[in-house]
Amino acid sequence: MKYLYYNGLKFTRDEDTGYYLNSSIGKRIHRYVWEKEKGAIPKGFHIHHINHDKSDNRIENLELVEAGKHHSYHGEIRAITDYDNMIKNLDEVARPKASEWHGSAEGIAWHKKQYKATKDKLHEKxxxxxxxxxxxxxxxxxxxxxxxxxxxxxxxxxGIDDEVRVCVECGEKFTINKYRKTQCCSKSCSNKHFPRLPQLKNMIDS
Structure with a gap:
């Protein structure tokens, strides 16, 4: 709806924000309702719509919230409900502009200035x-x-790189470095499972 009325005042919906504003008193309806029903809003606090419906400004649907917590809450909601658009904006707008600025004369000059100011610290042992x-x-x-x-x-x-394997010969579990190709838990099992290896070794040694 385009208009809301409260206490004889007309509030018009702002299409950009969704909030209802009376330009004569310079207040949004949800803040005006709170002040009428509950009193002055403390500095550093916002009025939050509990059900997220900005047209529902019943006092039961309004609560007093610290500004920082209010911003964080809505940021989390946007991240969940509008994640695809946020990523699209990053890929199509933010990142290209950042890349363009970093490669510009102004950006290069800024990086040189920052490096000059911190190079001693960067190379300090x-x-x-x-x-x-x-x-x-x-x-x-x-x-x-x-x-x-x-x-x-x-x-x-x-043992940070160790893993547990099962011996291919006897079926017992054993611990071995994950980068080794060992398949048996012992030389005895290895000789049983790969009987040709000792013979080949003997042939080579002889």
């Missing part, structure tokens, strides 16, 4: 302690290990 060997070392970025060797050793010892 910090003293760290290796989580595997305990040795202290310095690096321009925060890392947990002094070398790839220590990183690999830590991963092996921690």
């Amino acid at each position: 910090v003293v760290l302690t290796c989580e595997h060997c305990g040795e202290r070392f310095s690096n321009i970025k925060r890392t947990r290990f002094c070398s790839n060797k220590c990183k690999a050793a830590w991963r092996r010892e921690s």
Whole structure:
């Protein structure tokens, strides 16, 4: 509906926002109703439509909500109900404009200025302690290990890459690094399941 009436005043629907406004008093109907029924609206608070219907301005459908929580709530609702349009807007409008600006003379100048202001901090070395060997070392970025060797050793010892497999020979479960191709739980099972391998090895050795 285009118009709503309350307390002898006429409120007209704003097609952009969906709210009803009386331009003479400069107030939206939901705020006006709250003030008439409940009193002044505290600073930093909004009036929320409980059923999300902006034409339903009964006092039972209105509640006082902190502005920050109100913005967050409606942001979450939009993300759920209008997700496709939000992504479309990002892909077709926001990202192209951002890319265009970053590649413009103004954008390049801004990046150069930011780099100049932070380059010393970016290349500043910090003293760290290796989580595997305990040795202290310095690096321009925060890392947990002094070398790839220590990183690999830590991963092996921690078992972070381990997985449980079932032996193809005896059916028992065993734990093995997920990057290894081992199919048996032991050499004994491997020799039973792959009987030609020991023979081939003997032939090669002889």
